[in-house]
Amino acid sequence: MKNEKNIAILKEMAESVRTCMFTTFSTDNEFGSRPMGTAKIDDDGNVWFFTNEFSLKSKEISKDNNVLLAYSDPSKNTYLSVNGKAELVDDQIRKEAYWSIFIKAWFPKGVEDPNLILIKVTPEHAEYWDSSSSKAVVLFSILKAVVTGDTPDLGKHDTIKF
Template structure:
């Protein structure tokens, strides 16, 4: 996965967390309003705050993301108790050069025809808003934060929780 330096300073923490997690759960809305999630391998977070994924044109997520193009991406690092929720706008992209840049041989089981597959496309998600929970790195610091919160009610030592509107930062 490729993580570019972010032009928007608000996305620096997001870039770090996405780079650590690598896989997202992409949530779309079906026609009847039902929410549906599926795992996606993040291929890139570009410098403009766009996340890139490979997809099949025949996948139901393509139709589900089309009407209003609003999607959610959830990332989790359960070993560190770090969580990231990204609201974004999805766009289907047919750019052979970009696909070549992002292609990895480990994608072959899902796309056996490789870059020549007519069903292959890119899904670009432009980040609109973010919410994250970032716990302390060490188990000791997390335990201290929990004890402090239980005793004093002060949850600051449990980690950082922020909501970011990317367009306002």
Template sequence: MQIEEQHDAALKKVAEMVGDTKFAMLTIMERDGTLRSRPMSTMQLDADGNLWFFTSQSSLKFVEGQRQWQVNLCYVRTDKQDCLSISGSAQFVHDNEKMKDLWTPEIKSWFPNGLDDPDLTLLKVSIVEAEYWDGPR
């Protein structure tokens, strides 16, 4: 029971920080071993601890053929001077219903063709480990 309570408390802290920030820097290792980061808009942190993002399949061409790959997400709340680092396993999810549920008008700025864009997909990041650093109080 104690482990479950710790897990719930940790997930609550992650949810608080993600909810306050919304944007993350997603870091992925390229095929040549170099690291590449890109900003991502967090659409949802679900009850199972998965983070959901809209993305373009072509922007992540180097992971083509891989079912899952390791990523890092960094969230920073500058007003509170704290930081959250999430290590996780990422995968593309092609789910039209989930995309409809998560779609917001702001996403159209990046995907002008909306949900009809054939390059549009969801990126699901399953949290493996999360660390955070509190700012000075």
């Protein structure tokens, strides 16, 4: 059974940003990253994306399905890194349910596009930093640490498992 508290943290932090850097292990044995818009985070904590079935990232996932999703919202001082396993899923019902007008920019043929496929990322563990204090409070904490020699209090940092 999934940890509901950790799924709630994942959903809250990732859905507030929507776009992450989606990192795969490339066919040339190097890391490859690209920005991807999150289509949906389901109740089990799976993170869903739309892509072209014949894209480079699809080939990379087919070779090595370990992925890293990195979400960042510097304006709120929140950061989330998610390690998981990716799989390509051709599910027309989910495509229709997760579709939005923004996806049409990449898939002008719509939800019926024959190259349209979903990526499902099943999180294994994540690490997050949440210092939703204002930038002035963060700066004050850093300056205070410099003067006192203490470590600055930059909010909450934790590792979570799914």
